[in-house]
Amino acid sequence: MRLKLEKRPEPSTLMLFVTPVASVLLTMFIGMVVFDLLGINGFRAVIDIFLTPLLASYKWQDVAVKAAPLIIIALGLSVGNRAQVWNIGAEGQYIIGALCAAGVGIAAGTAGGPLVVLVMIVAGIIGGMAWAWIPAVLRTRYDVNEILTSLMLVYVAFQVLAYLVGGPWKDPNGRNFPATAPLQPSQELPILFPGSTVHLGVLIALILPFVFWLLMSRSVFGFQIRVVGSAPQAARYGGFDTKRTIILALLISGAMAGLAGALEFTGALGTINLGFPSNYGFTAIIVSFLGRLNPIGCLIAGIVLAVTYVGGQVAQTTVHIPNATAGIFQAMMLFFILASDILVRYRVRLVGSASSAQGVKA
Amino acid sequence: MSPDFVIAAIMTVVGLTTPILLAALGELVVEKSGVLNLGVEGMMLIGAISGFAVTVFTFNPWLGVIGAAAGGALASLLFAVLVLGLNSNQVATGLALAIFGTGLSSLIGLSFTGRIVPVFGSIFPDALARHPYLKVIFGYSPIVYFALLMVPAVAWFLHRTRAGLILRAVGENDHSAHSIGYSVVKVRLAAILFGGAMAGIGGAYFSMVITPMWAERMTAGRGWIALALVVFAGWRTGRLLLGAYFFGILMALELYAKAAGFSFLPSPFWAAMPYLMTVVALTFISARESAGANAPACLGKPFLPST
Numbered sequence: 168m169r170l171k172l173e174k175r176p177e178p179s180t181l182m183l184f185v186t187p188v189a190s191v192l193l194t195m196f197i198g199m200v201v202f203d204l205l206g207i208n209g210f211r212a213v214i215d216i217f218l219t220p221l222l223a224s225y226k227w228q229d230v231a232v233k234a235a236p237l238i239i240i241a242l243g244l245s246v247g248n249r250a251q252v253w254n255i256g257a258e259g260q261y262i263i264g265a266l267c268a269a270g271v272g273i274a275a276g277t278a279g280g281p282l283v284v285l286v287m288i289v290a291g292i293i294g295g296m297a298w299a300w301i302p303a304v305l306r307t308r309y310d311v312n313e314i315l316t317s318l319m320l321v322y323v324a325f326q327v328l329a330y331l332v333g334g335p336w337k338d339p340n341g342r343n344f345p346a347t348a349p350l351q352p353s354q355e356l357p358i359l360f361p362g363s364t365v366h367l368g369v370l371i372a373l374i375l376p377f378v379f380w381l382l383m384s385r386s387v388f389g390f391q392i393r394v395v396g397s398a399p400q401a402a403r404y405g406g407f408d409t410k411r412t413i414i415l416a417l418l419i420s421g422a423m424a425g426l427a428g429a430l431e432f433t434g435a436l437g438t439i440n441l442g443f444p445s446n447y448g449f450t451a452i453i454v455s456f457l458g459r460l461n462p463i464g465c466l467i468a469g470i471v472l473a474v475t476y477v478g479g480q481v482a483q484t485t486v487h488i489p490n491a492t493a494g495i496f497q498a499m500m501l502f503f504i505l506a507s508d509i510l511v512r513y514r515v516r517l518v519g520s521a522s523s524a525q526g527v528k529a
Numbered sequence: 530m531s532p533d534f535v536i537a538a539i540m541t542v543v544g545l546t547t548p549i550l551l552a553a554l555g556e557l558v559v560e561k562s563g564v565l566n567l568g569v570e571g572m573m574l575i576g577a578i579s580g581f582a583v584t585v586f587t588f589n590p591w592l593g594v595i596g597a598a599a600g601g602a603l604a605s606l607l608f609a610v611l612v613l614g615l616n617s618n619q620v621a622t623g624l625a626l627a628i629f630g631t632g633l634s635s636l637i638g639l640s641f642t643g644r645i646v647p648v649f650g651s652i653f654p655d656a657l658a659r660h661p662y663l664k665v666i667f668g669y670s671p672i673v674y675f676a677l678l679m680v681p682a683v684a685w686f687l688h689r690t691r692a693g694l695i696l697r698a699v700g701e702n703d704h705s706a707h708s709i710g711y712s713v714v715k716v717r718l719a720a721i722l723f724g725g726a727m728a729g730i731g732g733a734y735f736s737m738v739i740t741p742m743w744a745e746r747m748t749a750g751r752g753w754i755a756l757a758l759v760v761f762a763g764w765r766t767g768r769l770l771l772g773a774y775f776f777g778i779l780m781a782l783e784l785y786a787k788a789a790g791f792s793f794l795p796s797p798f799w800a801a802m803p804y805l806m807t808v809v810a811l812t813f814i815s816a817r818e819s820a821g822a823n824a825p826a827c828l829g830k831p832f833l834p835s836t
Contacts (some may be wrong), residue, residue, distance in 0.1 A: 205636060253620050255567075305808070309816040312824065314565070314620055315760050316811060319804040322753060326801035334795060449624060456621055489639065489745060494632030501625040502607070505617035 172513040182511040187457050187464070190503035191217075191471060198496055202488075212486050216478035216496060228363045229477045230470065232435050235372035236261070236427035238469030240451035242379045243423025245460040247416040249383070250396040254417055256302065256317025257424040258448025259324035260295040264425025265432040266328060267294030269347055269439050272354050273336060279353020287354065288429045295425015296418050298324065303417035307410040313417065325444060332439055346440035356434035366434030371426075372469070379462035392416060424448060450476075453501045472497060536665045538781065543673060544739060545784075546777030548573070548731040548748070550676045552755035553762075553769055554683050555727025560759055561687060562720035563700035563827035567623030568608055569728050570752025571630020576601035576729025577736040578634040581743050584646040593646070594672065594733055601729020602722045604630055609721040613714045616831045631746060641743045648741050670738045672730065679727070684766035696720060700825035703832045713832050728752065754780075757807040763814050764824060776803045 195213050202209030220226040240257050247254045254260075268291040275283045301320060305311035329345070338348035356366045383389035395402045395412045402409055427447065432439060454472050458464030479493025552569050559566050566572075579600025584593030608626045611617040649670045651658035657667035687693040698706045699716045707713050735747045758776055762768035783799035814823060 206640075207636075255620060255624065301808075305812055305815075309812050311812050311815040312828075314829065315756075316808050318567070318753070319757055319808050322750070322757075322804040323801045323808075326797035329800070330795055330797035333797070446628075449628065452621060452624055453628075456618075489632075489635040491632045491635035491745060494628045495636065496632075498625040498629030498632065501621060502611060502629070505622055505625070506611055506615050508617060509615045 171516045171518040172509070173516050175512060175514050178511050179514075182507070183459055186507035186510060187459060187468065187504055190457065190500050190507060193503050194496055194499040197499065201495075207488060208486050212482050212488060212492075215482040215485050216475055216493060218478075219481050220474045220477040226477055226481075228365050230473045231365050231369045233476045234469045234473035235368045235434075236431050236447045237451050237454050237472050238372040238466055239368075239375060239427040239430070240420075240424045240448060241454035241458060241465040241469055242375055242462055243420035244451055244455045245458070245462065245465055246379070246383070246392060247420045248396075248455060248460050250392045250412055250416040251399075252306075252396075252413050252416045253314045254299060254302070254317050254420045255314055255452060256299070256319075256321045256448070257420060257451055258444060258446065259317070259321035260298045260421045260424035261428040261431075261448045262321075262324040262328050262444050263298040264291035264295035264428030265439055265443060266331060266428075267291050267425070268429035268432050269331075269336065272350055272433075273347070275354065277351065279351060283354055284356060284433060287433055288426065291425045291429020291432070292422045293425070295421040295423070295428065297421070298425070299417045299421020300414075303414045303421075306417075307413055317417075321448070328439065328443065329441060332441065336439075338438075344440070347438050350433065350437040354433065355437060356430065364435065366430070368427075368430030368434040371430065373466070375423075376462040376466040379465075383462065388415070424451075450497060453497055456504050457500055471500075532662070536662065538785075539665050540668065541784065542774065542777045542781045543669060545780040546773045547673050547676045547738075548734040549751050549755045549758055549776060550770070550773040551672075551679070551731035551734065552728040552752060553758040553773060554676070554679050554766075555724035555731075556755060556759045557762070557764060557766065557769060558683060558687070558696070558727075559720050559724035560764060560828055561700045561825055562696050562717045563703055563825050563830070563832075564612065564717050564721060565619050565623065565829040566605065566608055566612075566626070566721060566724060567620060567756065568604070568626025568630060568752075569724075569755050570748060570750065571627040571634075572601045572604045572725050572728035573630075573732030573735075573748045573752045573755075574634035574746065575604040575630045576732030577747060578638050578641065578732075578743060579729065580733030581641055581644075581646060581736040582637070584737060585641060585644055588647055590647060590649045590737055593737055594730055597729040597733030597737075598726035599729070601727070601732065602725040605721050605725025605728070608725075609718050612831070613717055613721075616833065619829050619831070627752070635745045638743045638745060644742070646737060646741050649738065670734070672734050672738060675730070680766060680770045687766065697825070700827055703827050703830075704834070707832070707834055713834075717832075728755070731755070754803050757803055760824075761803070761807045761810045763810070779803055 195217055199209035199213045202212045220230050240261060244254060244257055268287040271287045271290040298320060302313040302316040305316050306313040332347055333345040336347050338346055356368060359365045359367060359370060391407050391412050395407060395409055399409065450472055454465055454468045458468035475493050475496050479490055482488055483490050552573055556566065556569055576597040580593045580597030583596030584590050604626065608622055611622045612619050652671050653667040657663050687697060695711050696716055699711065699713050703713045732748055736743055754776060758769065758772050762772040779799050779802045783796045786796035786799055
């Protein structure tokens with residue numbers, strides 16, 4: 168008796184939905200065991216990382232604010248991933264987006280109001296697109312691998328940020344600390360609920376998944392993206408411009424990352440310092456996979472990952488584990504979802520002794 | 530510039546170069562077999578903490594290095610199981626490994642913070658290793674000489690041995706290699722484990738040589754520079770050595786610019802250079818398709834045998 172894999176004629180829809188949930192549950196279970204083995208209260212750690220942020224209502228605003236950039240970036244990445252275009256440089260596009268918004272804010276001086284904020288956000292979108300345009304052009308014109316270039320540009324973006332906040336944009340009243348001057352209130356995104364930290368970006372992150380769902384399932388562009396990704400030959404026969412689709416996919420993902428950066432800057436932080444890059448661009452890759460590249464899936468997965476971020480901070484104070492350990496859980500979820508992909512595409516069959524007897528004869 | 534300064538500068542460059550050279554040599558072999566493992570940073574951190582932990586328990590840095598190699602290889606095994614066994618997406622799996630390694634090393638490192646370990650003694654007599662001038666050649670940790678020896682060793686393996694030929698064949702055309710009877714999965718598994726072990730030793734250079742103590746995320750992104758280096762070198766061993774020292778000089782310039790000893794350009798400029806140069810080099814390589822200096826044809830693609 169042994170296990171045999173049989174390719175399914177169609178990917179299993181049931182497995183498509185079941186596996187992400189199973190991945191999260193399995194992560195919680197394995198995490199508990201591993202933490203106990205390391206001499207840490209595993210049950211408490213898992214409860215704090217996965218449940219406390221959901222059960223304690225005062226943590227909800229933190230979850231919402233953290234989920235917003237993750238969801239927005241993941242939506243863009245999912246478009247690229249569906250076209251088999253791998254933008255792993257969203258972190259860089261996010262940083263450049265925020266810097267562009269900050270640049271507009273500084274240029275505007277004391278001017279504020281909705282128009283200025285809007286221009287800041289548009290600048291962020293354009294900045295993110297411009298940063299993603301580099302790997303897009305290199306890929307389509309010189310056939311340069313976009314995975315490697317987009318990743319390299321993340322680290323260039325880090326240094327652009329370090330240079331700007333440590334030099335020309337350094338707050339003159341900031342005691343020589345490398346950070347931009349805090350935004351004035353008239354340049355900040357409006358807060359949705361007075362007294363909370365929930366800003367307009369959270370609303371945008373709630374609406375965008377539905378926009379992307381329409382785009383991907385109801386438009387010609389969405390169809391092209393899916394065909395270019397799943398059947399490049401067919402796309403060519405069908406007369407689709409593959410290069411244009413690749414460029415668009417990268418520009419959309421760059422635009423979303425830039426938007427997320429601009430929203431995070433104008434809505435949540437109000438200043439940019441060396442700690443501004445917080446791996447949202449990389450974590451969003453997990454979100455897009457956990458959400459199965461589906462816009463609504465990204466919305467849910469973004470909330471799950473945001474919970475682990477907030478929960479990681481909770482566990483830091485309750486069971487005294489480093490903040491980076493939330494990363495263990497995030498990575499484990501991605502491991503499980505990647506491993507379970509095989510269940511979507513294949514069927515596991517128990518092969519009886521009959522066929523193994525055949526094997527002996529042969 | 531005084532000779533003392535020159536010698537100190539050279540020794541700084543060698544110290545900065547060694548970990549990225551080790552990790553990049555491993556990744557070169559991995560990529561030559563057709564696999565893209567982006568998890569180098571995670572494997573380096575796991576290597577750094579396992580090497581440190583083994584040294585704490587055994588008081589023997591040599592065993593520590595072996596522990597680092599084992600730790601790195603074990604981390605890469607996780608990647609191998611997913612990528613080779615379950616055909617998962619290499620890019621996403623590699624990124625997950627980077628995040629996982631960072632988190633796991635921080636967690637394991639909790640109980641090792643503040644401990645100190647015995648450091649390597651010199652393998653040369655003190656007359657050479659502590660000589661004010663000759664120390665520029667003899668005054669390094671054994672890991673430095675190991676890294677330098679591994680360069681010709683990897684080149685010899687890849688280009689002068691049968692096993693190396695098979696490995697490159699698997700990376701260039703997995704289906705042909707499979708059809709003439711070579712096990713693509715086994716070759717790639719061996720390459721991935723070697724890459725993990727080398728990254729682990731590279732990581733241990735931070736926790737056992739540069740600063741003999743443990744600190745969270747102490748490899749400070751050098752795993753990503755190692756990835757860049759493989760690409761910058763156009764997947765060639767000789768160029769990898771030159772590129773490693775070139776990147777080492779850039780990193781030293783960044784350090785000196787930060788320390789403000791001398792700086793005609795701000796430190797972020799030097800820090801960004803390795804990555805920018807990699808993008809430029811990759812563009813040249815891809816545009817010219819010059820012989821030999823090109824990405825392995827199967828890089829990053831899953832192997833799905835038709836039978």
